[in-house]
Amino acid sequence: MSAKLVFADGHSHTNPVKGLGIRNIAKKFKQVNGWFIALVSLPPHHYGLDETLEGYKKSFDILINECRVAREEGLRVTCFAGIHPAEIDRMVSQDPKHSEKVIEFAEQALNYIAKLVKDGLIDGIGEIGRPHYKAAPESFIASEIILRRALEIARDLQCPVHLHLEQGGFVTAKSIADAISLLQLNREKVILHHVDVLTSVHAQSLGLLFTVPGKLPILSEVFKRLKPVYMIESDFIDDPKRPGVSSYPWQIVENQLKLLSEGMVSEEYLYKINVDVITRVYGVTPP
Ligand SMILES: [Zn+2]
Numbered sequence: 001m002s003a004k005l006v007f008a009d010g011h012s013h014t015n016p017v018k019g020l021g022i023r024n025i026a027k028k029f030k031q032v033n034g035w036f037i038a039l040v041s042l043p044p045h046h047y048g049l050d051e052t053l054e055g056y057k058k059s060f061d062i063l064i065n066e067c068r069v070a071r072e073e074g075l076r077v078t079c080f081a082g083i084h085p086a087e088i089d090r091m092v093s094q095d096p097k098h099s100e101k102v103i104e105f106a107e108q109a110l111n112y113i114a115k116l117v118k119d120g121l122i123d124g125i126g127e128i129g130r131p132h133y134k135a136a137p138e139s140f141i142a143s144e145i146i147l148r149r150a151l152e153i154a155r156d157l158q159c160p161v162h163l164h165l166e167q168g169g170f171v172t173a174k175s176i177a178d179a180i181s182l183l184q185l186n187r188e189k190v191i192l193h194h195v196d197v198l199t200s201v202h203a204q205s206l207g208l209l210f211t212v213p214g215k216l217p218i219l220s221e222v223f224k225r226l227k228p229v230y231m232i233e234s235d236f237i238d239d240p241k242r243p244g245v246s247s248y249p250w251q252i253v254e255n256q257l258k259l260l261s262e263g264m265v266s267e268e269y270l271y272k273i274n275v276d277v278i279t280r281v282y283g284v285t286p287p
């Protein structure tokens, strides 16, 4: 392995209650020259907590502690707290005619997240957005209202935001490009996460930032089709009961090295997506 090649995970979750937790993950990730992780909160039930405002606050405390441990283990980290759109859908589905309660709840949670950003305890908002699967129209529009509110907060605080969206190709990218213009957001702060190949191509042509899952079939496509101005993610959920759902952070490194050894990508390209983009977007110092 080349001495200068180091690797970033642009979007990952850890669960110190039921899974490996960042202490173990960081050690293994560092063994494959991992240097940076963007850590994102999991919905409270993943940690055995209630889906109440109190439960959310406790889940953010867990996240903040995981970020502290990551730094202790020698990783650079940015820290994101949010309300997953699948949770919004679940809440709206329980009582679709009273969705104002869900909006109110999300507002309270977002205000708390904003306070955590202002206090310097976390760095940004995420994940937030729209369901990636077919959901009731009420769920979709509720998610959209909450997404817009989160984007306004991100703009006012000048903080980054991770978006979880449907993978609709052009319309997905265009809706976010339009929101950025309408709300006058900084383009460098809005990251579409877990985008598929088609959506990534449209996102890149509209000048948006995004992360792609570090799976082999996806990487071999995007390395051919995209300029190196995006990031790679594991979207690891650290749930021992669902091991195949996402990649381990070290697997996304193995996949990049495999494609490098096959001549499908250059060291320079990998350096740009694993270091240059990360340092520019998150303002962290390179390794
Ligand atoms: Zn997501």
Ligand SMILES: [Zn+2]
Binding pocket: 011, 012, 013, 040, 127, 235
């Ligand atoms: Zn995620």
